[in-house]
Amino acid sequence: MVVPNEDGSYTIFINAGLNRESQLKAYEHAMKHIENDDFQKTDVQEIEYIAHTSLPKPEPAQVYLDRIKRLQRDRQKIKRQMEQDKKRVEFIMDNCDLFKLAEHRYLYGEDL
Template sequence: MTTPDVNTFLVNFPSPGKEMVVQNEDGSYTVLINAKLSQDGQVEAYEHALKHIDSGDFEKSDVQSIESQAHGLKVPEDFIPAPVNIYEERIKQSKKKRKKIQKALREKEKEAAIMMELYGPELYFRHIESKWLYSEDM
């Protein structure tokens, strides 16, 4: 087994939480750690995230059981897992929207590179500033 690529970022979370792990399309992982935690708390959050990655939790669908196992808790026998399929369509739509936005961004970057090449940085930035200040379509 190979070690997965893990990108880690400290982020000021808007709400309480220690960490969040996202599996990327290329099989790598992104770990977001709450910057408001103490240094020890950040290390613990990172280790917790790595446990999820090492345990293959992204192949499972029952979040409650995953978290219970990660924290060493016993799952009650009468436990009924939350249905995950409710969110699958929303996730698919979000991924589709993200791809569309990324494509539009690449097109705008190409457009900006052409403008910069044609007019030079000074005129290009002056044009962008003017458009930002006075245009309604930006």
């Protein structure tokens, strides 16, 4: 239970019969009511719905911008690696009779 005090502070009462985990959940629930300024609202159903819905805390925009930059760098690195691998495969295909022979055997079997 949360009681607003005259000085603008709050008193939170937690059932002593609850185990520690349940007491922490009750405290967090009470803090949501305080943080959401629920004591100025009148719709109890809406208040409890919001208090019981776990919404993730919004992250600062910079976190997303940093993540996008990192993903772009990773993408460029992978793209460069793919180009290098493509050149290596083309070199092997153009310069290695064994590769052509293996390809021929794969496509046409053992009969040359």
